[in-house]
Amino acid sequence: MTEAGEKTFFEKALDLDHRIIATIVFIIISLFILVPVSLPFPVSQYGQNYYNFVKSIPEGEIIGFMLSDTPSTRPQLESASVLTLVELWQKNVKIVFWEDEPYGPPILKDYIALAELKLGRTVEYGVDYVDLGYIAGEETGAAAFLKDIRGLTGGKDAYGNNIDSYEWMKGINSGSDWEYGFFNVACRCTEPLYVRQWQMPYGTKVGSINCAMDLPAITLYLATGQIAGTANGLLGSAEIEYLTGNIGLAFGQTLAVSFGGVYFTILVVLGNIFFFMAKAKGRPVT
Amino acid sequence: MAVTMGMIAGSWICIMLYTMLYGDNFVSRTAEHIYMGLIAAYRFLVNFDFYYKKGVLQAVSPGGGLFVIPVILGILIYARLHEKTRWVYRYPMAIIMGSMLGITVRTTVFSQILDQVKGNLPPIAPLVGVPPFTLVSNLIIIFGSLSAVVFFIFSQEFRGPTRYVHRFGRIILLLGFGATYGNTLSYRYELLAGTFLSNMFSPPEILPYTFGFAAAIAIILIIGFKTGLAHWD
Numbered sequence: 001m002t003e004a005g006e007k008t009f010f011e012k013a014l015d016l017d018h019r020i021i022a023t024i025v026f027i028i029i030s031l032f033i034l035v036p037v038s039l040p041f042p043v044s045q046y047g048q049n050y051y052n053f054v055k056s057i058p059e060g061e062i063i064g065f066m067l068s069d070t071p072s073t074r075p076q077l078e079s080a081s082v083l084t085l086v087e088l089w090q091k092n093v094k095i096v097f098w099e100d101e102p103y104g105p106p107i108l109k110d111y112i113a114l115a116e117l118k119l120g121r122t123v124e125y126g127v128d129y130v131d132l133g134y135i136a137g138e139e140t141g142a143a144a145f146l147k148d149i150r151g152l153t154g155g156k157d158a159y160g161n162n163i164d165s166y167e168w169m170k171g172i173n174s175g176s177d178w179e180y181g182f183f184n185v186a187c188r189c190t191e192p193l194y195v196r197q198w199q200m201p202y203g204t205k206v207g208s209i210n211c212a213m214d215l216p217a218i219t220l221y222l223a224t225g226q227i228a229g230t231a232n233g234l235l236g237s238a239e240i241e242y243l244t245g246n247i248g249l250a251f252g253q254t255l256a257v258s259f260g261g262v263y264f265t266i267l268v269v270l271g272n273i274f275f276f277m278a279k280a281k282g283r284p285v286t
Numbered sequence: 287m288a289v290t291m292g293m294i295a296g297s298w299i300c301i302m303l304y305t306m307l308y309g310d311n312f313v314s315r316t317a318e319h320i321y322m323g324l325i326a327a328y329r330f331l332v333n334f335d336f337y338y339k340k341g342v343l344q345a346v347s348p349g350g351g352l353f354v355i356p357v358i359l360g361i362l363i364y365a366r367l368h369e370k371t372r373w374v375y376r377y378p379m380a381i382i383m384g385s386m387l388g389i390t391v392r393t394t395v396f397s398q399i400l401d402q403v404k405g406n407l408p409p410i411a412p413l414v415g416v417p418p419f420t421l422v423s424n425l426i427i428i429f430g431s432l433s434a435v436v437f438f439i440f441s442q443e444f445r446g447p448t449r450y451v452h453r454f455g456r457i458i459l460l461l462g463f464g465a466t467y468g469n470t471l472s473y474r475y476e477l478l479a480g481t482f483l484s485n486m487f488s489p490p491e492i493l494p495y496t497f498g499f500a501a502a503i504a505i506i507l508i509i510g511f512k513t514g515l516a517h518w519d
Contacts, residue, residue, distance in 0.1 A: 026304075029478055029479050133336075134336055154339075196390065221402075249483065
């Protein structure tokens with residue numbers, strides 16, 4: 001403060017009300033969603049590896065897919081999830097779904113409907129996929145399910161049908177019966193759970209669809225190959241859209257998030273400059 | 287696309303929840319209570335359905351005798367709702383914790399210790415026959431990991447040259463925390479942008495409802511703050 005007790009410009013800037021910061025974030029995000037501009041878009045190694053993993057799955061393979069997206073993370077992960085399903089069903093891959101979050105079952109139905117639109121055909125329950133429903137119990141539930149599917153589900157799918165009534169399901173009863181698998185864990189950081197209970201004990205090659213927040217926690221799993229690839233958050237979704245030629249929901253958001261990030265970076269840089277300038281002038285700063 | 291009541295409710299609840307950023311107020315609290323109530327009810331319903339179909343029905347089916355145990359343990363969880371029977375719920379909780387720990391530890395040594403250590407060393411992080419950038423990255427991975435481990439040795443004081451290793455480990459840890467923070471921040475922006483796009487701005491026909499309601503809420507809050515019914519904290 002000055003001798004007269006008034007705050008200097010730097011002190012005022014450092015004490016900027018968080019409501020003003022929030023309002024500017026709202027304006028930036030809204031603006032770039034409503035009025036998008038074109039920017040160059042490089043595909044990261046993570047996105048490319050995930051795409052290559054999806055492409056490496058052979059025609060007609062039977063795979064496991066744990067889908068536990070949530071309403072809040074859905075806008076980020078919808079594109080990656082739906083386009084993965086589209087790529088798989090284009091190769092007539094048969095998918096065994098289950099969910100370890102209560103939000104999973106209704107979101108799965110939406111994703112299948114969206115995949116059908118992209119595919120231009122309907123996918124048939126019992127032929128293209130089977131849904132084994134919600135499996136409670138987090139890690140213990142997942143371990144029990146992957147060890148003995150019929151033992152935990154009572155041999156019934158999500159709709160109460162006998163899973164042995166589907167011819168291709170007869171040889172499927174544990175994690176070891178799938179050479180390839182996917183998990184969409186939203187932002188719960190439960191990727192290590194599926195490495196511990198699925199990839200490691202049964203040797204299944206797994207791909208992850210997860211929020212950006214989870215990336216530091218799974219970087220080493222990606223380096224060691226324990227997770228074959230990740231569609232990492234919104235950027236991962238946008239990359240899959242780009243690589244599959246289905247530009248959509250994720251691309252618009254990526255632009256808004258990028259400019260939101262630029263705004264925040266500017267705030268951090270200015271905050272540091274103002275802090276040191278105020279400190280150099282001998283002002284008390286907090 | 288036709289605008290449905292569900293879309294409008296989603297958009298309006300989002301706006302009401304975001305008013306919390308402008309101070310704790312009755313609008314955000316109302317939305318919060320509606321949201322929490324709905325979520326709790328939905329989660330209870332889905333979990334109860336699982337408990338009934340995969341537990342109770344299997345327990346009464348031929349050969350499903352062992353399922354009686356988890357069914358009883360599940361009921362005992364609710365013993366905590368009554369003062370005199372509260373102690374009983376500790377038994378199912380102890381079994382849940384114990385089995386969870388056992389299941390987790392079973393493969394942790396391999397999947398999260400041995401394989402992770404291997405990931406930090408050659409040949410997964412090779413030093414020979416790689417481009418210069420990869421070489422530098424791998425050197426940072428190898429020495430950064432080792433130094434970060436050294437930081438957690440508390441049983442001796444680091445003097446002489448070893449203190450630089452300790453200091454380097456601290457820098458590596460701080461860089462790691464910074465990267466995690468950056469990713470978390472990016473994730474929060476993604477949540478915000480996703481909510482805006484899918485709940486408030488899509489389909490475009492919903493925009494008048496979204497902005498109209500946002501304006502109404504702004505007026506209500508301004509009146510609330512001016513009259514002292516809400517507080518600008």
